[in-house]
Amino acid sequence: MQTNPRATRKEWTALAVLMLPLLLVSMDVSVLYFAVPEINADLRPSGTQQLWIFDIYAFVLAGLLMTMGSLGDRIGRRKLLMFGAAAFGTASLVAAYADSAETLIAARAVLGIGGATLMPSTLALVRTLFRDPAQRAKAIGMWQGVMVAGIALGSVLCGVLVAHFWWGSVFLVNLPAMVLLLVLAPVLIPESKDPKPGRFDLLSVPLSMAAVLPVVWGLKEMPVEGVRVSYVASVAVGLVFAALFVHRQRTARSPMISPDLFRGHGRTFGSAVSLNLISSLAMMGSAYFTTQYLQSVLGNSAMEAALWALLPSVLIGAAAPVATALVQRGMNRAHVVATGFVLSAAGFGLLALTGTDSLWLVLAGAGVLACGAVIIGSQLTDLALGAAPAEKAGTASSLLETGQEFGGAMGMALLGSIGNAVYQSRIPDAAPAEAHETLGGAVAVAQQLPAHAADALLTASRTAFTDGMHVAALTGMVVLLAAAALASATLRRVRVREESPEAAEAPETPDAERALA
Structure with a gap:
């Protein structure tokens, strides 16, 4: 062989x-x-x-x-x-x-x-x-x-x-x-491209942008401004264009996104893209809270918060190599990906235990969550690219990355909206109107108040924000544990292409196929 x-x-x-x-x-x-x-x-x-x-x-x-x-x-x-x-x-x-x-x-x-x-x-x-x-x-x-x-x-x-x-x-x-x-x-x-790409479908370009941009914009605005009719309408418009885009790909003679990516071996590709989207949802959803926590709850400057946020990256660097080594030594990739989801869920669990002065616990939670996300991302990316034909590598890569953009926007919208709803329900009624909207608004208002009133408002708003983070973290933990079960079930017996000898001799079109351990 x-x-x-x-x-x-x-x-x-x-x-x-x-x-x-x-x-x-x-x-x-x-x-x-x-x-x-x-x-x-x-x-x-x-x-x-x-x-x-x-x-x-x-x-x-x-x-x-x-x-x-x-x-x-x-x-x-x-x-x-x-x-x-x-x-x-x-x-x-x-x-x-x-x-x-x-x-x-x-x-x-x-x-x-x-x-x-x-x-x-x-x-x-x-x-x-x-x-x-x-x-x-x-x-x-x-x-x-x-x-x-x-x-x-x-x-x-x-x-x-x-x-x-x-x-x-x-x-x-x-x-x-x-x-x-x-x-x-x-x-x-070396240069590489699809030897038989077909004509470029120009109509798919505006359809794809009309599908992506309204959804991403609406989802990103919701956790900041609240669930408004304009944002919901924006997401709905994007979904309509997404349906039109999918229809175009199925019926066009030379589509931008070949439906073959999602058929046969492509079912593995579809599973990898979907699970990676869920991981991005968790990663960006958690970042929405941890960045605010470091600045508005603990009172760090933006620079101090950014430097603290670098600390978890010490753990992240080792996550992908360890996961790769486990797969190459015979551990089923489905179990490695499921473990990554469980690890990220544990990170959310740590965030759910925080108080209003829990710097190290937040950093530990963020680090554990990010390690799980890197394990998931590295394995699913490798799996998706291995499942896709080499001549469609660019299209496959772009779908993975678009899924990550969608996942990040969904995470901020879902978890951010949950956290904001809890915050607004816990903030005292007597607090100024601006303080009822966001923690940042409460901090801004507190700067205009006498010391005693400012301390009381900051204590109440920071506690309300932390309560919201707890509920959002528990929600994220449930989502990730469900994703772990889904990964274990759907990836256990998937197979991807093994590279043929002919492909090995042609660097521009290496049709890689291999069996999943």
Whole structure:
């Protein structure tokens, strides 16, 4: 029996190069957290413009992931990667020296376009670079860890740069990495694409964006502003377009998303995407509470909170390699994924035990939860990419990442709304109106009150917030335990493709197939 070709030093070096854009794209989600005062003083954006400066990047990124993943399969993933690097670098330069809020918003939108090309391209290229299952699993574990670390590092890096330079410096750090990628990618990374992609379905592009953007926007606004008719209507409109998008994929002669991904072996792919969505739901739902807890309950500054939030990453780094080693030594992957869900559920359990002065317990809960999420993400990503045909690697990667965006938005909407409902029910009736809305509002009001009244309001609001976090954490724990049972049942006997000898000889179309341990 012919074995799959093993990666050499060249492929591992190429992986290191691919980690650069992944790290920066994930960092850009949170890189502006500490730059707001400086941007406001320099550009004087309106309230609406300030929101768009933050949100346009994530919205464009989420809306274009499926389009760019499918496009990469057609024109070449390395080619799309280099286009994305050029766009990301150029937009970073424009953003750094933006002289108006409109210019900064436009640059952030182009950054989102670049990010939407870079993220699925990097994961798809990992799929084609590493055809040996064991090596690919290790590479995907590293990919997952870098993506999670980037989100945590973004806010800290922003704080350090803004403290020593001007706000535009947070964008300039992207330039050296993008230049290095443009220089090294043609040397280290072979081109790969679908040899028979069919015509690109242009109608699917606006349909996919109309399906994703209204849902993501509505879900992200609900935990902050409450469940309003406009947000529910936005989600409903998105779901209507999602149904139209699915219909288009089933009936079009050359669809953007091939239905074959979800048939036969693709049932494994569908299960992996769905379970990964649930894990993202838990991860982002918990982050909604832990970030507020560190700042508004414990009273840390934004910079202090970001530095504390880095501490759990010490545990995260070991999670994916340990999970990969267990699978490669014969442990059923279904049991490893189920264990990851149980571990994340235990993290929620720790959060449910917190008081209003439980720094280490919150950090421990966040760390345990994140470790479980990384275990789940690394194994399900490897499983999904192994189940998908190699010629559809870009499309498969984009669906995984779009699912993560949906899961994150759903987590914030579900758990955030539950926590806010409990908060509003527990806050004393005598408290000012602003304090009834959010903990942040209560903290702002307290700054205007005499010391005794401020202390009483802060104590009541922080207790109410912690109570809301407890209920949300218990809800998340139940969801994750149910997901653990689902993973154990659905993944136990799944099979994915084993790579054929012909595919092993053709680097552009390695049709990897393998049996799940």
